[in-house]
Amino acid sequence: MTDLSLDGLRFAAKRLHHAYIARAPWAVERLAQHPPGKPPEALTRADFLHVIAQEHGFASWPKLKLAAETLGLDRAAAQQQLKIALFHGQNARTEALLARFxxxxxxxxxxQCALYQREAVAAALAAKPGLAVERLGPRTPILHLAFSKWIHARPDLEADMLAVAQMLLDHGADVNDGYPYQPGEDHLLSALYGAIGHADNMVLGRWLMEHGADPNDGESLYHATELGHHAGLRMLLEAGADPKGTNALFRAMDFNDHGAVRLLLDHGARVDDYNAAPVGGEAPVVIPALHQVARRGCDGAMARMVLEAGADPALRWKGVTAYEMAVVFGSDAVAEAIREAGGETSVSPQTEPLVAAVEGRDGPFIDPAKLPEAFAHLLREMVHMADRLPQMQALVARGLPYDQPDAHEKVTPTHIAGWSGLPEVLGWLIGLRPDLSHVNAYGGTLLSTIIHGSENNPAREGRDYLACLTLALEAGVALPEAALRGAGRADVAAFLEAWAEAHPGQVV
Known part of the structure; x- marks a missing residue:
């Protein structure tokens, strides 16, 4: 393990520098996660110190050094870990950090706001009222409060949480405050989205709307469909949230959630709203409702619901009909509903090689260059559906690429299988020898993506993330110390600690 003194961290940066020059896979992977923004030949020791600082939760080496010299490295690092734990709902880690400090x-x-420390907040505001609107890092205090998931560990602090909210409001905080997801973006993630969509905190969400928060913030309604319940969705719709242009309807279809789809339709959502939200002055080519139902593996009842709501079974999207989409994705019940509705059921010559493969018929080899655009990243879009594994295997056997990242997020099928917690699918893909050192656009490796899925995948209950981690580690992926520090699920953290103890040479 790294010596957590400043001298030890300097040595770690030196070791990383030399390993990167030698193109050691674990070193290349770490710099891909924290890219310096320079060509390799221009990198200096300062760039590797910067990577070390970011791995410990600091924006730069000078900030880590200052915090360490002021507070001591243990305490400085613990404060960074606490910020992350509260934001991501790693409540066991939060409790452990507070027990230690x-x-x-x-x-x-x-x-203090995120921990609902009523007395401390009151004292701080009495001494300096302007704190209520001061930006503390990327977020103001009301955003630290709204994005905190501490309520799920300490529901007994509900009254204190609301008291903190009221104190902030009384001192000038804005319930419609927000912050950009990426620096420089105009679109903001609001306090209401933080409470409802991010933290699943219905009490604070209701309080914010009662005090003037706008339910039409462009995020809350969409993400309320991901919570596994309809409380936030109902609350927002009753407060006047307009589903048109939000894609909330299509997100609800991702989960085959009949209740959410019905709620949204009853409150004005339209199945032909796929062109409603202009981006950069142009209407995006967002998928039509029936195509969405087909590629998400929804059932026949969902298909009939959207057909009854006006979905057009004759529409084509990126070169294919909804029927072709349903057949290729193995969504037989959706295909049957389209047939019943009199929709187009022919299959184009470009799609036929895919259909022949999934149906187990003889057919031509799949030429990826000749596929319709809708199927450009077919495996990446199928891989989260474990029951489609036979179809996926048939498609790959006929020539479908199995290690191709999508254009935007640079996420591969292997990463999606790990994030989804599907060891049978992940094991099959690893057996095909994909690039296990790939880093996606979020800086995620295969290992960190599995860990992230274990904490954030809406369908994570019942998935086997420990088996996925075992497959990845047995395949030789590196185990960074940052992963040991950052895992928020107790079972995942314990598993990784045990693996590190048994395989010290794999820890980097």
């Missing part, structure tokens, strides 16, 4: 949030107003 009970005063860890002292003097850090954003953390």
């Amino acid at each position: 009970p005063d860890l949030a002292d003097g850090l107003f954003g953390l």
Whole structure:
């Protein structure tokens, strides 16, 4: 393990530098996660110190060094870990950090708000009222409060949470405040989205709307469909949220959620709303409703619901009909509903090689260059559906690419299988020898993507993330110390600690 002194971290940066020059896979992977923004030949030791700092939760080496010299590295690192744990709902980690440092949030107003420390917040505001609107990092205090998931560990602090919210409001905080997901973006993630869509905190979400938060913030309604319940969705719709142009209807279809789709349709959502939200002055080519139902593996009842709501079975999207989409994705019940509705059921010559493969018929080899655009990333879109594994295997056997990242997020099928917690699918893909060192557009490796899925995949319950981690580690992926520090699920953290103890040479 790395020596967590400044000298030890300097040595770690030196080791990383030399390993990167030698093109050691684990070193290349770490710089891909934290890209310096320079060509390899221009990198200096300072760039590797920067990577080390970012791996410990600091924006730069000078900031890590200052915090370490001021507070001591253990405490400085613990404060960074606490910020991350509260935001991501890693409540066991939050409890462990506070047990080690009970005063860890002292003097850090954003953390005090996120922990619902009523007395500390009141004292800080009495001493400096302007704190309520001061930007603390990327977020103001009301955003630290709204994005905190601490309520799920401490529901007994509900009254304190609302008291903190009221104090912030009384001192000038804006319930419609937000922050950009990426620096420089105009679109903001609102406090309401933080409470409902991010933190699943219905109490604070209702309080924010009662005090003027706008339910039409462009995020909350969409993400309320991901919670596994309809409380937030109902709350937003009753407060006047307009589903048109939000894609919330299509997100609900991702989960075959009949109740959510019905709620949205009853409140004005339209199945032909796929062109409603202009981007950069142009209407995007967003998928039509029936195509969405087909590629998400929904059932026949969902297909009939959207057909009854006006979905046009004759529409083509990126070169294919909804029927072709249903047949290729193995959504037989959707294909049958389209037939019953009198939709187009012919299959184009470009799609026929795919259909022949999934139906187990003899057919031509698949030429990826000749596929309709709708199937450009077919395996990446199928791989989260474990029951489609036979179709996926048939498609790959006929020539469908199995390790191709999508154009935007650079996520491969292997990453999606790991994020989805599907060891049978992941094991099959690893057996095909994909690039296990691939880093996606979020800086995620295969290992970190599995860990992220274990905490954030809406369908994570019942999935086997420990088996996926075993497959990845047995295949030789590196185990970064940052993963050991950052895993928020207790079973995942314990598994990784045990693996590191048994395989110290794999820890980087």
